[in-house]
Amino acid sequence: MSEISIRIANLNDLQTLLEFEQGVVAAEKPLDPFLGEGTLSYYNIPELIAAEHIYFIVAVSNEEIVACGYARIDNSKIYQKNPQHGYIGFMYVKPNFRGQRISTLILESLKDWAKEKALKELRLDVYDNNISAVKAYESFGFTKILVNMRMDI
Template identity: 40%
Template sequence: MNIEIKNITTRSATNNDLPQLTQFLEELVEAERPFDPTLIDGKIVYYDIQELILDKKTEVLVAEYDNKVIGCGYGQIRAGKVYEKHKFFGYLGFIFVKPEFRGNGISHLLIKDLKNWVLSKGITEVRLEVYHEHEAAIKAYEKEGFKKLLTTLRCDIG
């Protein structure tokens, strides 16, 4: 579906958005399953969305088109490690756009607005995590200025 980005708005999520955000989280988990053999079978909940909405160190945004929630993401202020340059950094997560709306710049809008929220807190470092083999997501994040920093390796020895 081709839509104009000017017709998309973002706003802070509320408890009224919980049913849609819960559905998005379920879809996100299913989309990520092929990239992670360590995930357990069955229903997985990465995080408590209502807790994120209520957290003062977190901003959960939803993207709307025609008064319908079509995407989301969150920014969170996290403490850096004692040996890192930044005492705090912004962490982005739960970037999700409904499949039929992808390719219209919605994730760009969400990321831009979340970066601005992090900046409003006086923080200039933003990080996120993405599966190494999720090439489409990596390309999208690199277009937003993100660079690869660390790779986690695993080995099943059982």
């Protein structure tokens, strides 16, 4: 395994990040029958890069971007104990770099940023039937708290 470095994403990374976004969509389409057809866009990537309340990072190996993820400061519900929390999103690792603990490096960096912002909790969304992702997040310390359910009518 080559050395992996973490850095803040910038607009020069846009083309690679757009490709990663389609990788996320492709991985999630078989898991979610409610996703639309054709090319889908989940993220406004330039906005994620520019926002002050978002820490968007990439993992780099030999000058190649191989993974990404972000943490965003979100307001919690008024009845929850922490007024704000960090929300983790757009976690993606290129297929030929998976299994090298790169997502752990990204999650550690996002967690450190959230601590610097005095946040007390992190949250994320993951498909319940995405077993490998659920296991990876659980091994990092996340726990399931709520199941979101849907139906066609």
